[in-house]
Each structure stands twice: as C-alpha cells, then as structure tokens.
Amino acid sequence: MLCKLAGALLLFVGCSGWGFSYARTFSKRVEELEALEGLFAHLEGEIRYALRPLPSALEELGNYPLGQLFAETAAQLQHSTELTASRAYLHALHGADLHLKKEDYRVLESLAPSLGICDHQTQQDRITALRKRLELQSRLAREDCGKYQRLAGCLGVLGGVFLLILLL
Amino acid sequence: MTLWKLFPEELQTCLAGLPSSLQHRIEEIRLRNGAPLSIQTGEDSFFVDLAGHPTAPQTAPPIGADWLHRCLEQFTRHSLYAYEQELGQGFLTLEGGHRVGLCGRYTANGHLRDISSMNIRIARARIGVADEILPLLVAEHRVLHTLILSPPGCGKTTLLRDIARGLSNGFPGYAGTQVAIADERSELAACAHGKPQLDVGMRCDVLDGCPKEIAIPMLLRTMAPRVIVTDEIGSPADAVSVQEAMNCGVSVIASAHATCWQEVYQRPSLREVIPLFARCFVLNRQHHVRQEVLHAL
Numbered sequence: 058m059l060c061k062l063a064g065a066l067l068l069f070v071g072c073s074g075w076g077f078s079y080a081r082t083f084s085k086r087v088e089e090l091e092a093l094e095g096l097f098a099h100l101e102g103e104i105r106y107a108l109r110p111l112p113s114a115l116e117e118l119g120n121y122p123l124g125q126l127f128a129e130t131a132a133q134l135q136h137s138t139e140l141t142a143s144r145a146y147l148h149a150l151h152g153a154d155l156h157l158k159k160e161d162y163r164v165l166e167s168l169a170p171s172l173g174i175c176d177h178q179t180q181q182d183r184i185t186a187l188r189k190r191l192e193l194q195s196r197l198a199r200e201d202c203g204k205y206q207r208l209a210g211c212l213g214v215l216g217g218v219f220l221l222i223l224l225l
Numbered sequence: 226m227t228l229w230k231l232f233p234e235e236l237q238t239c240l241a242g243l244p245s246s247l248q249h250r251i252e253e254i255r256l257r258n259g260a261p262l263s264i265q266t267g268e269d270s271f272f273v274d275l276a277g278h279p280t281a282p283q284t285a286p287p288i289g290a291d292w293l294h295r296c297l298e299q300f301t302r303h304s305l306y307a308y309e310q311e312l313g314q315g316f317l318t319l320e321g322g323h324r325v326g327l328c329g330r331y332t333a334n335g336h337l338r339d340i341s342s343m344n345i346r347i348a349r350a351r352i353g354v355a356d357e358i359l360p361l362l363v364a365e366h367r368v369l370h371t372l373i374l375s376p377p378g379c380g381k382t383t384l385l386r387d388i389a390r391g392l393s394n395g396f397p398g399y400a401g402t403q404v405a406i407a408d409e410r411s412e413l414a415a416c417a418h419g420k421p422q423l424d425v426g427m428r429c430d431v432l433d434g435c436p437k438e439i440a441i442p443m444l445l446r447t448m449a450p451r452v453i454v455t456d457e458i459g460s461p462a463d464a465v466s467v468q469e470a471m472n473c474g475v476s477v478i479a480s481a482h483a484t485c486w487q488e489v490y491q492r493p494s495l496r497e498v499i500p501l502f503a504r505c506f507v508l509n510r511q512h513h514v515r516q517e518v519l520h521a522l
Contacts, residue, residue: 110304134303138233139295142303173303176336180306 065225069217076213083202083209085156090195092123093165094188100127101184104177111142111173126153142173161198164190228323228347233295235275236262242277252378257342258293261285268510293340300325311410312337321422322348322415346378348412350423354380355387358506358514359396368392368402368452368476370501374483374517375508381480382412382456384508386423388478389413389454393426405450406431407440413456438462441470452476464498471501484509486517 096118103114112131119128129149133140140148147169150162157165164187171183229237239262240248253265261272261282272285300317301308311317313335317325329340362371371388375381395401406413408431414421416433425431430448432440437455444450453470455463458479470477483489485507490499505517 104306108304108307110302110307112302112304138230138237138299141298145303173301174298174305177306177309 061225065221068220068224069214072217072220073210073214076210076216079213080206080209082156083198083206086158086161087195087198087202089123089155089157090161090191090198092121093126094191094195096121096124096127097184097188097191101181101188104184105181108177126150126155129153143169146172161194164194228319228321228345231299231319233292233299236292236296239273239275239277243273251347253347254345255342256288256293256296256345258290258340259287261287293343296343297327297340309336316410318411318415319345320415320417322412324348324410324412348415348423349383351380351383351387352390352424353387354384355391356396358516359388359391360398361516362388362392362478362504363399364503366399368478369503370471370476371478371504371506372486372489372499372502373478373480373506373508374486374489375480376484376510377482379508379510381508384506384514385454385456385478385480386413386425389429389452390424390426392452392454392478393428401426401428402451403449404429404452404454405444405448407435407437407444407453407455408433409435409437409440410456413454436462438466441466445470445473445475450475452478454478456480457482458498459492459494461494464495467498468501477502483507 099118099121100114103109103117107114109117112134115127115131115134118124119131126149129152130142130146133145133148134142137145147166150165150169167190168183168187171179173180175183229240232240236256240254243251243264247264247266250266251264252267255263255265257263261274261280262285263270263272264279271279272282274280274285297305300319301312305312308317312327315327315337317327319325324346326344326346327337327340328342329337331337362369373381373384373388389404389406392399393401393404404426406425406429408414408416411433413423414425414429414431414433415423416431421429421431430444430450432444432448435443437458438460441453441455444453453475455467455477456479458464458467458481467477467479479502481489481492481495483492486499486505489495506514507517508514
C-alpha cells in the first residue's frame, strides 16, 4: 500500500512539475524576446554612434544576460577566416539554448543576410526593423503568456490527478 | 606574418608557400578579378600560383570574384558600415597600417561596389631611415617646416613616421619635442584600439582616421603640439589647414606626391603653401633621399 501511495505521489509530482515547467517556457520566451530587443538596441547604438566593428560590438554584448548568442558569433568570426558574419550569426542562433518559437527564430534569422555587408544607413535600418518585429513578437508572447501560462500549470496538476484516479 | 591571418585560407596557403626571403621583401600584393595573384618587391613584379611558386602569367590560375569578396569581408572585419567613408575613397587601412587600395564600380551615392581589384601595400617600420636627415630639420632648436616628396610607393610614409619618431624622442643635439600626427589613413602610426602599432616616439599624439582639414585645427586647439606631422597633402582644404598650423607657430612636416618640387608647385591647390616650407626632400624608387632647395620660389 505504501509503495502504491509513493508511486501515486511521484506520478502527481511529475505531472505537476511538467505542467509548471511547460508554463515557465511562456514567461521565459517573453523575457528572452525583451532581452534580445534590448541587446539589439545596444548593437544599433554601437553601430550608429561609434561605427564599432561587428566582432568587437558583439563581444561587448556578450557581457549582458543572453549575450552568449552574440559572444559566440564574435568568437566564430575571430577564429575563422572562412565564415561570413551571416553564417556565424545563424550558427550561434541555432546553437543557443532559447525558449523561442519558430516564428521568433524566423524574425531573428531575418537579420542574417544583411549582417556586416551593408552600408551604415542600411545596417541601422535592418536592426531597427528587427527590433520592431521583436517588439511585436514580445507583445504576442505576453498575450500567450497571459492566456496559457496558468492553463499549462493547471493542466499538469489536473493531468496528475486524472492519472491518479485512473490508476488507483 | 600577422597580416596573412586576415586573408582567406587559400590565399594564406599561397603566401605561406613563398620563400621566406621573399616574404620579407613583399611591398605589394595585387589581386585582380580574373588575373593571377601578383607580388611586387621593390622593382620586381611576378605572378604566383596557388602554392606560392612564381610562375608565368599564362599558367598561374586566375583569382575569382569570390576571393575578392571574402578578402573584403575579412578586411572590413565583417563591418562594411564601419569603413563606408574609406571605401568611398577607394581604400581601407588594415590593423598594422597596411593600406588596401580598391577598384570597382563607383556608384552615384559615393559607394564602391563590384570590387574588381585590390592592392595590398605592406607597411613596415624602418627605424633609423630618417637618421641622416633629422639634423637638417632643426635650426636653432626649432623644427623647420619640411616637405617630403616622392611618387607613390617610394617610402614617404615610412620616412615621415621615422621623422616623427626622431623628433618626438630626440636625437644627438636635439632633446625632442611634442609631436602630433594627423593620421587620416591610419598608415603613419597604425593605431589599433587607441594604441599606435608602429613606433612614432614617446612624445607623440595621434589623431587617427580624421580628415586632415579637421584633424590639424583640432590638434592645434587641443594638444598644443610643437610639430604636426601629416601624410599626403593635396587638396585645397589640406593646404589651408597646413597654412593655419604654420601661422600658429607650429612646425609642419608633410608629404605629397611628386618627383620634384617644381611638380608639386604646379598643383594649384598647393601652390600657395609650397613656398612656406623651409626644407624639401625627395625620395626616388630606390628609396634614396635627396634634399632639394626651394630656391626659385
């Protein structure tokens, strides 16, 4: 009987944990999109004001939360003479541990073709456009978070209860 | 050589394959779309294959546009926007002061696209090349306005850099003074991250990457130099700023493209400023320096 109870408890905790962890991805996505928007604003400033070369500007961004994506791009550029900025950025983007959706990745990928190969004005315009699209994604992510975060947590708990009833 | 690291891998392999004695004498590396890689050492020019072996132009494989694109991306450090102004003027300066001249299609909005050829000029510090002429630049403890003339590629910048070093550090009979360099093309001091990569002396301030007509008045106002050193004066604005410095009691050491002072005197933009120089030195293709007297002005 004790084993049964322990098993049931484990099942319940597991289902609830899964539910809460899934719910957390919604708020994580919001945090990450907002952080990325801030980092791109910083990058835009470095390009607009200081005309700072990309590897050094990206390296600097590496010191901020979520800046690993940029630090990784900078490291790849500095260690290879064959990689383009576009390829290094895409490589780092897909290697990063983020909680973003496919559509968020598509927005972030949209910067790659122009990265480092445009004139000053165009490069700024591309980053501004990316920031606007990230802002929109953040708003959508916040809406999703409001709608589904609690739901996911509750579904996990209720799923656990449902399995308990079914098995006991 | 550190410069090689900036090149695409095939080009690195090719340059590494050159005999080491030759590597140290390279003055120019020329890449042209559809033509073999060309190397210039002093008066000699030859083509090389992909392994770095000197070869006849008919047998050397041609360089493609992709090589030029990759070189450009490397040379601009993946940041074309940061070099837009220089590219519009047809050049880039690499870390170490190596200048890359570019040809391609010049667009109506002042950009250069479809790069068709590159000339990479290797910068080398030659400490002591100015030793012989340094005493001639000073009279009664005052540095004289001095003009260095030569056709392109004869070592004007190298000589100018060593003069800056000598005047800044001092030499037997002269204690040294405050020198400021208006280094528009980053070739004189080759600054990287705010530090000169080539020896320009201990009393030297460098305003890097700034057009001369802006840099010279800025240096006069802010750094209180005794001597201003600047490379390749040519435009009317350059002449005005050089005159301004001379009239502020600051000595000017400048260079210009010409084979003799008569040539440079014929250039309308420099006509007024030439008579103000007290010394004139001319460099020839063999890097020999001779002094010319501006007697007829």
